[in-house]
Amino acid sequence: MMEPVIQLERVTKDYGGGRGVFDLSFAVGRGEVVGFLGANGAGKSVTMRLLMGFVRADGGRATLGGRPCFADRAAIQREVGYLPGELALPGDMTGRSFLAFVAGMRGTALPCRANALIDFFELDPSAKLRAMSKGTRQKVGIVAAFMHGPAVLLLDEPTSGLDLLMQRRFVELVRAEKRRGATILLSSHVLGEVEGTCDRALFVRSGRLTSEACAADLTLDATLEHLYGAEALRRRWGDAAEGRAAGNRSAAPSDSVDLGRSPASSERGGVR
CATH class of the missing domain: 3.40.50.300 (P-loop containing nucleotide triphosphate hydrolases)
Incomplete structure (x- = not known):
């Protein structure tokens, strides 16, 4: 290392x-x-x-x-650059005003890189945070974490x-x-x-x-x-053991499997 x-x-x-x-x-x-x-x-x-x-x-x-x-x-x-698992954002701010606030807390103006990231994630920063979907708020959090090039x-x-x-x-x-x-x-x-x-x-x-x-x-x-x-x-494959032994290894694609679910629920469709 x-x-x-x-x-x-x-x-x-x-x-x-x-x-x-x-x-x-x-x-x-x-x-x-x-x-x-x-x-x-x-x-x-x-x-x-x-x-x-x-x-x-x-x-x-x-x-x-x-x-x-x-x-x-x-x-x-x-x-x-920190992105918390539970992202709590002030609902009365717009995306851009929140990003400017975060930059100010770091002692800088809003970096030019923020605009490039906003475009990259197709984010509308003019909307109020309370009006944004979970995914859109997550984009704001990502921009805030990455925009200063940490x-x-x-x-x-x-x-x-x-x-x-x-x-x-x-x-x-x-x-x-x-x-x-x-x-x-x-x-x-x-x-x-x-x-x-x-x-x-x-x-x-x-x-x-x-x-x-x-x-x-x-x-x-x-x-x-x-x-x-x-x-x-072993419990994950439980009832499917015979089928897997015969070569039937069907599973959700790895880029969508939710590893936070239990093995049993993953087998039943723990994907997102």
């Missing part, structure tokens, strides 16, 4: 009832794009919030570029609500950022998104890192086994 930019060392944040992250350790090297995969509630969003300094860890050490995330949170929040991006379910065309445009954008040398941690439920953008994938279950794999080697079955375990994978 190249010089680590994102680093967690035995980080714990315990919300009780098994919620949070526990003894979590991993690193993302400079210029790497790393997928962060887990079922709903596995601890992905908590990890992103710890890295942004929005919450303080109970134990361990989290750093970005060698800086402690909580102690240096003001600078980190200005510099890092060296580090933390993206939590970035294509949630986007249609297939915009998902593909997002993949193009991440690939361009990788060529630029950005370091990216990308949480996703969409296998094709991870395959199309990431160097490797980290798997988290119940707040603990369980495994990692080269993104190019991921298959649907292998990914589900990483996420849920071998027994869950």
